[in-house]
Amino acid sequence: MKSYTQKNAPIYEALEEFRARRVVPFDVPGHKRGRGNPELVELLGQKCVGLDVNSMKPLDNLCHPVSVIRAAEELAAEAFGAAHAFLMVGGTTSSVQAMILSVCGRNDKIILPRNVHRSVINAMILCGAHPVYVNPEVDERLGIPLGMRMEQVDKAIRENPDARAVLVNNPTYYGICSNLPEIVKLAHAHGMKVLADEAHGTHLYFGENLPISAMAAGADLAAVSMHKSGGSLTQSSLLLAGPSMSEGHIRQMINLTQTTSGSYLLMASLDISRRNLALRGREDFARVVDLAEYARKEINEIGGYDAYSRELINGDSVFDFDVTKLSIYTYGIGLAGIEVYDLLRDEYDIQTEFGDLGNLLAYVSIGDRKQEIERLVGALAEVKRRFQKKGTWMQVPEYLSPHVVVTPRDAFYALKESLPIAETKGRVCSEFVMCYPPGIPILAPGEEITEDILKYIEYAREKGCSLTGSEDPDVQRLNVVNENTLDWM
Known part of the structure; x- marks a missing residue:
């Protein structure tokens, strides 16, 4: 394979060489370099549409990279201080899911804060993992969840010695960071992997006097949203791995859910953005x-x-x-x-x-x-x-401590019934309710619906928050687990 440095962008360079050859397309995509869809060309430009191509030998294959995509991943790993890096075209949602699928199977425990993105809980639905929540403190004035205290993490690890991993937000949406280096030391001492959701942490790998990055702290896996602070196109992401992880195993987990038709526009944007960050x-x-x-x-x-x-x-x-x-x-x-x-x-x-x-x-x-x-x-x-308004209103904290009754997977796939939201108190939720953004669930599958949660949902609705995640788009009804089903769960 050709030798590259951080000044190169292998995928982008290969695309430019391919474009110069004026290859006649008898493959997909069907717009055939834009000729079949002039409105698309008008929207995006000829060069952009002309680079929207399919996998082929000169351009490598995302599912099993051996040339330019592999070179781009190796350069990303070098730039981010990781042992391995994987280009992801399904957003950081796909990175988070692959990260959790790589370490957790059915009924495996994973220790994590409750203020996680819905993609984390979605991953537990897919693999059947059992969440062990470390309930973060709340800043009572700001109403935001903070990081995990070391005492809480230590307690969770000692009470669940069979847990497979600890997941950490680094940082949270609000900029809060837990003591990641000490969490890594503690988890590794007990044989557990450490996973970092770094959807909002690309810059930690390149900035100075910023919180420590997951790879620098010794984490085993990190999902990094390059499109958020790194400059790449929306929906492009990286999954980083430390030396303890098997590259082949992670690739297999990625290929369970990621498309076989990887967008070269997204991959090229990751390649170019990595080069920009490495150099500047x-x-x-x-x-x-x-x-x-x-x-x-x-x-x-x-x-x-x-x-x-x-x-x-x-x-x-x-x-x-x-x-x-x-x-x-x-x-x-x-x-x-x-x-x-x-x-x-x-x-x-x-x-x-x-x-x-x-x-x-x-x-x-x-x-x-x-x-x-x-x-x-x-x-x-x-x-x-x-x-501005005078006076105050009912201050409801952003974080509400959940009561997990059954695993997210069991609740999601259980027999369910739809009830008016006002009649769901005390029942077990089988779907999500969240304000989006940021996408942190107020309710997740498997959790008990409490009076405080119902008040919070109504208050959020009154203030104009965009409530999402439930089958009913207006969140006037909720799906709950059929009570007879709970007896055998």
Whole structure:
């Protein structure tokens, strides 16, 4: 195989060579380099559509890479400090699922925080793993879940010595980091693997003075959303593995669910973005940090908002904080985060990442400039002046401790019945309910529906949160496990 360095982008270079040959296509895709779909060419451009090709010998095959895709994966592993890297075209959802499928089977235990993305619970439905939740502390003022305390992780490991793995968010959506290096040491000492959901942590591998990355901390697997802070196209991701993991085994798990028709546009975007980060990542993310810190300072000077940062660090449940996350507490102006989110979009044409009941997240990354930051700050000042409210409302924490009755898999596939949501108290849920984004479930399959959860769902609905995950799109009814079924579970 040809020798490459971090200055190369093997997949992109192979695509350019292929395009120059003007090969006549008698294979898929059926648009035949755009000739069959001129509207698509008008939308995306001839070069883009012309590179939307199928797997073939000169371009390698994602399911069993031996040439340019393999070279791109080896360069990614080198750039991220991993033993192996896998290009993923099903988003970080597919990375998370492959990560969990690689270590867990039916009835295997996995220790994890409850504030995980729905993809983690989906993976447990697929493989039949049993969750052992470490309930994170909640910052009572901000209403957000924090990281896992070491005492909690130690207790979970000692009470479940047969658990196969510990999963850690690194960082959370809000920028909170657990003590990953110590969790790795503790888990490995008990023969358990450590998995990291790094959907929001690409920059940790290239920035300076940021929280430690999963591979640097010694984790065994990490799912990394390159499209979030790394600059690649939406739906492209990486799965990283440490030296303890079998490359062939992971590839088999990936191929259980990932498409056999991998998009070369997504793979090329991963290839180019890895090259950009390897060559310029430190410089780029230093600028991102400066922009985020500038925004934080300006927003806090408005008054009423709290753009929080490293002052939350307590050495345990907030072991570190990712300062690129511009998380803003909005309660001080009398508005829910989702209300500010809607106002920014509808009144000022500013699209932030998400708003929950008390917080707003503005995602700052390599494509941002100071003028956009200033526009955001100005709009937030205007929102306060025009829309702030006096008084308070019922403060409901973002995290509600679950009571797991049966495994997610058993609940999901059980006989079920649909009930009006008001009649579901005390029943076992067989589907998801979540505010999206961020996609952290309020309810997941196998969990008891409590009065507090029902109040939270209604409050989130009143404030304008987008509720998703249930079969009923309006979340007026919920699927619950048939009570007779519970007797044999």
